Amino acid sequence: MIEPIGDSERIIIVANRLSVSASITENAVEFSQSMGGLATGLSSLQEYYQMLWVGWCGIPREEMSDEQHALIEQRLKDEYRSIAVDLTQEEVQQFYLGFCNNTIWPLFHYFPTYVDYSHENFATYERVNQAYFERLRPHIRPDDIIWVHDYQLMLLPQYIRDEFPDVRIGFFLHIPFPSYEMFRLLPWRRELMDGVLGADLVGFHTYDYARHFLSAVRRIVGLDNHLGRIALEGRTIGVDVFPMGIDYERYAKASQQPEVMEFIDKIDGSLDEQHLILSVDRLDYSKGIPNRLWGYRYFLEQHPEWHGRVSLAMIVAPSREGVPQYQDLKREVDELISDINGTFSTLD
The missing domain is CATH 3.40.50.2000 (Glycogen Phosphorylase B;)
Structure with missing residues (x-):
């Protein structure tokens, strides 16, 4: 059984996608559970914790009328405790399909010949990470735990840290973190390192991924670690392994x-x-x-x-x-x- 945290504390999950996806059919708005391991693995937490989820609803902004946009935002807030980030079709193309899945994904999975080194796509990646922060900013409270997820938002922890230096921030990478020999191929490796190091706790699925990350921190940022702890600007960043599982009872009963x-x-x-x-x-x-x-x-x-x-x-x-x-x-x-x-x- 998962024990709830205190009444005054809240977890804000920030991920590329919300736990539900919106769709528009004949002027009606419908919601369905988002595909993917992240949404599936974390959605059950809402049964145990006071939570707020920030992410994209799955529909580019141009494909919604103002009325539909307002309805989606209101229903997400009222029914799913979620805040939607607006993305244009161009941002989806350059941020998600571009830098995320045509650059980071193949490189982190050891397919370097598939990598597209596009400066334009990285500029959009920066802009979208900033947009997530701007959407998140007015909802942050001092006692919140902000949990940023995955390779789409590797810059976000530092954006949050810059304006909320005392808030608790976690970052979890749901894909492999590659060896330094692979990661150094990325022209924007320092930017991604600095972004992730804005978190207080950085989590990975396996020991090897954490070890590769610590190696990259030492070689790129110049910071050593002691038993997975990194000292940076008066604070300590923990790097550890948290293998992600499933809600066993839910699937066993199903x-x-x-x-x-x-x-x-x-x-x-x-x-x-x-x-x-x-x-x-x-x-x-x-x-x-x-x-x-x-x-x-x-x-x-x-x-x-x-x-x-x-x-x-x-x-x-x-x-x-x-x-x-x-x-x-x-x-x-x-x-x-x-x-x-x-x-x-x-x-x-």
Whole structure:
């Protein structure tokens, strides 16, 4: 059981996306849970803590009328304890699809040949991080804990620190932090370091990620650490490992719900003597989806006795469709699936 903090304290989560996404259909506004591990992993905290969530609602500002914009803001505030940050279509393109997912993401996942070193995109990254701060600023109270999340907002902790020197700030990176040899390829490495070091506590999933970060701090900023503690301008910054889990009880109970058990029985009944391999992923080159397909194809080549007795079902959620590498990946996956089905499928 998660214990709530004191009544006077509040956690403000600041992330690229809100825990819910807005959509507009026939002049009606609807909300659904945002996709992605961050929103899924943190949304259950709202049951235990006094919280405020700051992020983008998922709709570019130009695609909303003033009336729709006002309605979305009001409903987010009243129903979801959330504050929306406005992003234009150009900012989405240059900030999210550009610097975040065409620069930081491939570099931090050790795909340096995919990295786009665009000064224009980094300028937009700075501007959007500043916009998040401006939206957050009027809501900050002295006793708040501000928890900034992920690679989209690596500059934000220092923006907050500059104007609120005594507020408690945490930063958690949900993706790998690469080795110094990889990170130093980034022309804006010092800016990102200074931004993250605005936090009081910096968290990572694994020890290796934390170790890489501390190495980068020493080599780029010139600061050593003692047992993961960095002294900077009269304060101490903690760097530690906090493997992110899930709300186990929520998912364990979900598997016992009648509609879920009914669906399981339906699948079991349709398989008969068949074996089913299930794969669930977001479409991303870091997930190894083509490798999985090549492995399945190799298995069928080496074991013809399994033809017609085993199937691979892949649930692949579309992702970052505006990024060229993701378009290429989708094309590759589609071609591999067609090849496997054309070669090994049976009439029954």
